[in-house]
Amino acid sequence: MASPGASFIKGTLVGIVSWALLTTLSHIHIRHEGRLQNHRHRHLPPPGGEEFLNLLDATRSQLNRSIRVLCVILGEWEDQSDWAVLKTTWTKHCDGAELVRAKSDDKWIQMRDTYKYVFGKYGDNYNWYFVTLPTTFAVIENLKYFLLTRDAWQPFYLGHTAISGDLEYVTAEGGIVLSIESMKRFIQRLLKDESCSDPNLIWNLAYDKQLALCLKNAGILAENAEDFEGKNVFNTKPIAYLIQEAMLGYPQQIVKGCCSDMAITFNGLTPEKMEVMMYGVYRLRAFGHHFNDSLVFLPPHGSKND
Numbered sequence: 001m002a003s004p005g006a007s008f009i010k011g012t013l014v015g016i017v018s019w020a021l022l023t024t025l026s027h028i029h030i031r032h033e034g035r036l037q038n039h040r041h042r043h044l045p046p047p048g049g050e051e052f053l054n055l056l057d058a059t060r061s062q063l064n065r066s067i068r069v070l071c072v073i074l075g076e077w078e079d080q081s082d083w084a085v086l087k088t089t090w091t092k093h094c095d096g097a098e099l100v101r102a103k104s105d106d107k108w109i110q111m112r113d114t115y116k117y118v119f120g121k122y123g124d125n126y127n128w129y130f131v132t133l134p135t136t137f138a139v140i141e142n143l144k145y146f147l148l149t150r151d152a153w154q155p156f157y158l159g160h161t162a163i164s165g166d167l168e169y170v171t172a173e174g175g176i177v178l179s180i181e182s183m184k185r186f187i188q189r190l191l192k193d194e195s196c197s198d199p200n201l202i203w204n205l206a207y208d209k210q211l212a213l214c215l216k217n218a219g220i221l222a223e224n225a226e227d228f229e230g231k232n233v234f235n236t237k238p239i240a241y242l243i244q245e246a247m248l249g250y251p252q253q254i255v256k257g258c259c260s261d262m263a264i265t266f267n268g269l270t271p272e273k274m275e276v277m278m279y280g281v282y283r284l285r286a287f288g289h290h291f292n293d294s295l296v297f298l299p300p301h302g303s304k305n306d
Contacts, residue, residue, distance in 0.1 A: 067144045070126035071097040072118050074110060074172070075134050082134040085271035089278045093140040095300050096126060107207035111172075112190060119183050127152035129183055132175040136267045137277045143177070143264045146225060146233065152179040157215050160234035160265075161224040168222045169212030174234035175265040176208070177225075185218040193217065231260040238268040239277070 071094035073086060083099045091097035100114045111131070118129065128147060132138060150156055160174030170176050178186065189196045196214040205213065212222055225233045235242060242258045250257025269277065 067128065067147055068095040068126045069128045069130050069140060069143060069147075070095065070118065070122055071138070071140070072114060072129065072131045073097070073099040073134055074114060074131060075099045075101045082271055085274050086134065089274045090138050090140065090281075092300075094130070096122065099134075108205075108210045111207050111211060112196075115183070116187060116190060119187050124180060127180045129178045129180070130175060131172075131178070132265065133172060133267065135269055136173070136175055136265050137269050137274055138175060138265045139263065139281055142233065142262050146262070146264065147177075150179070153181045154179060155182045155185060155218070155220040156223065157182050157220045158223040158225050158234075160232050160236055161222045164209055167209060167212055167216070169209050170222045170234075171236055172208040173236035173267045174232075175267075176211070182215065182218075182220050185220060186215060189214055189218045225264070227260040227262045229260070233260050233262055233264045235259065235263060235266045236268075237266070238273065239263075239266045240273075241268070242266075 071091050073083070073091075075083060086099070087097070098118065100110075100117060102110045103113065104110055114131070115129075130138070130143065156177070156179040157170060159170035159176050161168055162171050163169075186196075193214075196217070215221075227233055237245075239259060243254065246254050246258035266277070
């Protein structure tokens, strides 16, 4: 039997560790007074799940409210029918969503003007800006979980990365996520730096590469989002294509060889396939099976939880 002194010391240590864990997690995604000086990771994993089981309900609720994502769809004038479907599918789970139609044939001008427009309209009302295409399906709950331990007041720019020469960039097809700090730096760069505001200086680059170059000049590097197994969570292709691809390369694993269980986006979907994805992600259930997640991200007020 342990002595009373040893029991006291053990209890004290457990209490200190528990307090430190809860204190650290309770400040996740709330604006920090300090700024991290060394932001070097290029491949971002999701946060661990087990530690959230120990959080108080009030802390979980605080974390839920602290992550606000604005979903911005880079659309064309002919995308009206697609927007009607988007409004009734996955964008209902965003904290805010807006389709911004092109006013120029130049994709870089459209993207640049879109960022200026939404930041001017919403500013600090959202701490994460998620920009994607009308053909993209996103699981916002997985996005919020992935962002759970990220500080929006750090210059984060993430998604599915690719490399062109010495430039690493986030592809528009997979969706692009900017923190509020990245947005502010980007807008300041647009207003002051000719290399960003004048498309003729970088006219030969694709628009997502031009964005990467502008952000790089503002000290923001592209970061690839992956699950714990190293699989991409932002996908640039439809799920059916990825499964077919996995059947050829990993015939014994198929789905496991294809996609992450924490996938955030799939691209190249028609409006009909958007409806199919909604059914698979939100509505299909196996009777008698209950999944008790330690942290639940509820959709915005007025949006049905499919």
